[in-house]
Amino acid sequence: MGLFESFKKGLESTRNFFSSGFTRLAAGSGHFDEDMLDELEELLVRADCGVPASEEIIDGVKADIKKTGDDSQDAVYGSVRRKMREILGDKQSYELVPGQLNILLLIGVNGTGKTTTAGKLALRYKKQGKKVILAAADTFRAAAVEQLKAWGERTDTTVISQGSDGADPAAVVFDAVHAAVARKADLLIIDTAGRLHNKKNLMDELSKIRRIIVREAPDASLKSLLIIDATTGQNAVLQAEAFAEAAELDYIGITKLDGSAKGGVAISVAYNTGKPVVLAGLGEGEEDLVDFDPDIFIDSLTEK
Template sequence: MFGKKKKKSFFDKIKELFGGGVQGEEFFEDFEDLLIEADFGAALAVEIVKEIKDSWKSKKIGSLDEFREAMWNILERDLKVAPLEIVDGQLNLVLVLGVNGVGKTTSIAKMAHYYKKELKDSILLSAGDTFRAAAIEQLQYHGEKLGVRVVAQQHGADPGAVIFDTLDMALARNTKLVIADTAGRMHNKANLVKELQKINKIIQKKAPSAVYKKYLVIDSTTGQNGYRQAEIFNEAVGLDGVILSKYDSTAKGGAAVGISKKLGIPFVFMGLGEKYDDFIPFDKNKFLSGIFDK
């Protein structure tokens, strides 16, 4: 019985392309195609190829190891990371955004678990996705398992009212961290802006001194779709960071680099599996090792 054939990594393909060494213009055209295939996007691919080509011309790259090191350094430089630091003595509020199916609710639960070690009982979850079937129940289930209180209303309720109630309770209890879910419908941009602007207004009015962050959850396997989601949400409300869910070594890493480089948005966390502990601050080395399969 034959084993399952291992899928070629991004760097496996570079190795094949590289062959006996850099072979001139044809190599760079093929390399650009490979970057686009790996979801770096056309504009970013052109920039990376130019930088690598300049290094080749100036004799800084000759071997495959030098090529790999140059690529690693470029991607490490372009990836931005900004950890969520809890500011003591203030309410810290994280509004979590994302389309349905990206792992938004589970990412919220994992984030609560991550900070529970530090903040104990001073965490509130807000069930602001009142539209998706079972979203409220799913968050309540996680809250019960984690021992974290969840503020919720009935299905179909006004998300703004849920946020309002959550902030009321958080301020009354001197809560340190609120993590709020939001609807994941990829509706048109005008409706998205209107809905999120309403929530923004409530937060700014009820808790003007809160340390307020807006994080987008994207599925690491979706490639350029993830980039487009980041673009839309960033234009709508301005993002402070991205949580990369469902990460594994086969992830299409190029889109993440594009989000950082082209949109200027840093990464905050990465989800590595199904368990609550499978959630860590974004680790550049782990991410890049996945791309280079090493």
């Protein structure tokens, strides 16, 4: 399946929700007055674009109408799409820096899809002929190491772990960084815990992990990727804001866009954190991870 088809399929529920709502709104006169624009804003909020981003989109629509005098259904739809595109920004991707060790730290609350994304990314880069190592730094949950090891087997990737539960994540990261340097790996992917006793513990642990990476591999290209779960809607946005504030955050990946009617979350999260969305999870399978493309996303979210 091509990228566009994958996105279209993944975002079907959101698209149906949004475009049928839009069509219903416009059905009467085919033109938008103030009240209808308010209703359109509400529709955007309900598609999980978030209040601030939805407001900005509708302000943009109003400014366009003022400028052109065109409040027709087509013109309004075009304005909405353009404003969404502006909020998402230009396409950005996670790229490996060639000829050096790249370290990708996967962070996010429990159940969002970190381990699955780690496995999918391992497969992607193995297929490109890269030397990849996975680090099982989620030592909080009993089955976490086993889950990552299963991905290691499936993708034929070395997994660095410290067998027993309750091992120190920082010690796993220390070992993994040394292994990655010694083996001249292209990419070390670090899977971290999503749940600790409280948020402060989680953030402290992430800081500790970062300190160790920077100390042990100062020349590596270190990036962090926050994984959020689209199905949790505005909760995912709140999480992203918290991580953007407390942990150094480079990129965002959104999982479970398949089947979620909350696809607008991508717009909300980009608006509220100012960080680029680079990856989209469109299913549980090992191939169901794609680079996030704002143009394709908007074409999939809205019916052209």
